[in-house]
Amino acid sequence: MREILKMIVVLSAICGLSGFCLSYLKQMTAPAIENQVLTYVQGPAIKQVLTDTDNDPIADRKKFTNPITGKQINVFPALKGGKLVAIALEEFGGGFGGDIGVIVGFNVDSDTLTGIGVTTMKETPGLGTRTAEPSFTKQFKKLPMHVDLKSRGGQIDAISGATISSNGVVIAVQNAAKVYEAIKSEATKTWN
Amino acid sequence: MMEYFLLLISAVFVNNVVLAQYLGQCPYLGCSKEKGVSIGMGAAVIFVMILATPITWLIQYKVLVPLGLDYLQTIMFILVIAALVQLVEMFLKKAVPPLYSSLGIFLPLITTNCAVLGVAIVVQRESFDLGTSTYYAFATGLGFMLALILLASIRERLEISRLPLSMKGVPAALVLAGIMSMSFMAFAGMI
Amino acid sequence: MASMWKEFSKGLWAEIPPFRLMLGLCPTLAVTKSANNGLGMGLAVIFVLALSNAVISLIRNIIPKKVRIACYIAIAASLVVAVELLMQAYTYPLYQQLGIFVPLIVVNCIILGRAEAFAGKNPVHLSIADGLGMGIGFTMSLTFLGALREVLGYGTLFGHGLFGPDFHPVHFMVEAPGAFVSLGLILAGMNLLSIRKALRRGENPADNPMPGCESCRGCAMGRD
Numbered sequence: 001m002r003e004i005l006k007m008i009v010v011l012s013a014i015c016g017l018s019g020f021c022l023s024y025l026k027q028m029t030a031p032a033i034e035n036q037v038l039t040y041v042q043g044p045a046i047k048q049v050l051t052d053t054d055n056d057p058i059a060d061r062k063k064f065t066n067p068i069t070g071k072q073i074n075v076f077p078a079l080k081g082g083k084l085v086a087i088a089l090e091e092f093g094g095g096f097g098g099d100i101g102v103i104v105g106f107n108v109d110s111d112t113l114t115g116i117g118v119t120t121m122k123e124t125p126g127l128g129t130r131t132a133e134p135s136f137t138k139q140f141k142k143l144p145m146h147v148d149l150k151s152r153g154g155q156i157d158a159i160s161g162a163t164i165s166s167n168g169v170v171i172a173v174q175n176a177a178k179v180y181e182a183i184k185s186e187a188t189k190t191w192n
Numbered sequence: 193m194m195e196y197f198l199l200l201i202s203a204v205f206v207n208n209v210v211l212a213q214y215l216g217q218c219p220y221l222g223c224s225k226e227k228g229v230s231i232g233m234g235a236a237v238i239f240v241m242i243l244a245t246p247i248t249w250l251i252q253y254k255v256l257v258p259l260g261l262d263y264l265q266t267i268m269f270i271l272v273i274a275a276l277v278q279l280v281e282m283f284l285k286k287a288v289p290p291l292y293s294s295l296g297i298f299l300p301l302i303t304t305n306c307a308v309l310g311v312a313i314v315v316q317r318e319s320f321d322l323g324t325s326t327y328y329a330f331a332t333g334l335g336f337m338l339a340l341i342l343l344a345s346i347r348e349r350l351e352i353s354r355l356p357l358s359m360k361g362v363p364a365a366l367v368l369a370g371i372m373s374m375s376f377m378a379f380a381g382m383i
Numbered sequence: 384m385a386s387m388w389k390e391f392s393k394g395l396w397a398e399i400p401p402f403r404l405m406l407g408l409c410p411t412l413a414v415t416k417s418a419n420n421g422l423g424m425g426l427a428v429i430f431v432l433a434l435s436n437a438v439i440s441l442i443r444n445i446i447p448k449k450v451r452i453a454c455y456i457a458i459a460a461s462l463v464v465a466v467e468l469l470m471q472a473y474t475y476p477l478y479q480q481l482g483i484f485v486p487l488i489v490v491n492c493i494i495l496g497r498a499e500a501f502a503g504k505n506p507v508h509l510s511i512a513d514g515l516g517m518g519i520g521f522t523m524s525l526t527f528l529g530a531l532r533e534v535l536g537y538g539t540l541f542g543h544g545l546f547g548p549d550f551h552p553v554h555f556m557v558e559a560p561g562a563f564v565s566l567g568l569i570l571a572g573m574n575l576l577s578i579r580k581a582l583r584r585g586e587n588p589a590d591n592p593m594p595g596c597e598s599c600r601g602c603a604m605g606r607d
Binding site: 022 | 319
Binding site for chain 3: 211212213214215216217218221263264265266267270271274303304305306309310313314317356357358359360362363364365366367369370371373374377
């Protein structure tokens with residue numbers, strides 16, 4: 001009996017102690033991890049959509065509340081000469097293999113798209129993944145912010161054989177446009 | 193239906209767990225000297241994978257994610273798998289002695305088989321649902337068993353042939369695994 | 384001091400893993416597509432191995448014998464989670480490159496094998512020396528294998544081009560078969576060395592086979 005008790009005490013002490021240390025470490029590293037993920041996962045897409053800028057959009061990011069879902073989201077500003085010219089944010093749309101994450105950039109003066117960049121997707125290689133390639137994403141450049149597929153009377157050519165993935169990207173852009181409209185005034189106030 | 197068939201082909205042949213994903217090398221090289229042993233080990237791995245993958249899946253989505261503790265995934269999974277293997281062993285010993293006498297000796301070796309933990313983590317990273325995860329675990333186990341039995345059959349032959357002393361054992365098995373892996377790469381054209 | 388050096392240096396050549404002490408083959412095969420990845424994986428293993436050896440040796444008298452393997456696993460797993468967090472925070476690209484083989488360090492036989500064979504029985508300073516030596520030996524092996532495969536398979540070393548445009552890389556080396564064959568040939572080479580040595584001493588080389596994965600007693604959960 002004494003032996004079993006000792007076994008339980010030692011095991012739970014080890015687990016408890018390591019759990020405590022790890023949760024401390026997790027808190028310590030959380031900001032650094034967020035920075036790294038933004039730099040390496042969202043970073044390339046942000047650089048694609050916010051080209052004309054003299055600040056670091058990732059370092060200057062701010063959190064806003066998404067009015068539709070109520071969740072906190074990161075918004076990345078592009079400043080030029082201290083004035084806000086464009087903002088970028090990430091939104092999601094359902095694709096063939098789960099949600100597709102898309103960074104969408106908006107020009108604040110003309111309310112047009114500066115471009116889009118796909119961040120995360122689990123689409124079929126060679127078909128759905130082609131929606132991440134420039135040949136598809138460049139269609140969005142300089143369009144007014146409300147876009148749709150040509151099959152629904154919009155401006156975007158879907159990739160043949162990957163309609164669901166193309167639709168997922170378009171839905172993500174539409175979602176982002178809704179968020180942009182809702183937070184635009186707050187964002188211009190924050191950075192100007 | 194087609195989707196599930198493709199997943200099976202992919203897990204068994206194209207992305208074979210041992211020959212393409214490099215998991216489970218220790219039992220692959222350690223238990224491939226005789227065909228009988230390799231069949232037992234393969235069956236035990238399939239058995240534990242089918243049990244461990246849905247259980248770790250449930251822990252991930254019903255316990256860790258809601259509590260915001262998903263960074264503890266590794267530690268939880270390995271402890272659960274270790275405990276599970278012990279339980280299965282005790283259960284088989286009491287309830288199904290014939291199965292225990294054929295699989296039992298392999299069970300303790302499985303806790304540290306990285307293929308089991310590997311599959312549990314892979315299905316999280318691929319965000320499969322519960323059913324697909326279990327099916328994928330079965331298919332992966334099948335691929336492991338196939339590779340193990342093939343290697344054991346070749347090594348039984350190799351035992352009676354003349355090899356340089358320095359190549360005997362693991363080095364020869366590794367070179368063989370390389371050749372097998374190359375031939376399995378040809379399946380990549382199938383899907 | 385002399386005994387510490389002895390425990391440290393055995394991991395560097397005499398028992399260098401995984402070439403002589405065949406432990407931890409999965410990451411060896413999987414991450415050695417480039418010298419850089421091999422080095423990164425090795426450093427992560429040094430961290431976990433040295434610390435797990437230290438902690439286990441420190442509390443070796445408190446751990447009840449029956450649940451010692453469970454305790455070793457819990458300690459090793461905690462350290463692996465710590466490595467995962469640190470890698471995500473400071474070397475994210477490497478973390479992505481190594482993929483699931485970072486969490487899989489926990490089932491790397493090298494960790495449990497050294498805990499069971501050494502740290503559970505020896506004082507702290509010797510255990511740390513053993514862990515560091517084995518870890519550094521493992522890192523050297525992985526970097527060597529990674530460099531070999533990278534040079535032949537891509538014509539680069541640590542990402543720097545070596546041969547200029549006329550070089551035709553042997554793509555075989557960076558695919559799965561190349562990993563198996565090159566490790567097999569290196570092991571055969573190591574065998575050849577030890578056979579020569581045994582013959583020179585007048586011993587029968589077949590008497591000292593290389594310890595394989597079976598030697599990792601951790602796999603047996605402490606039962607014999």
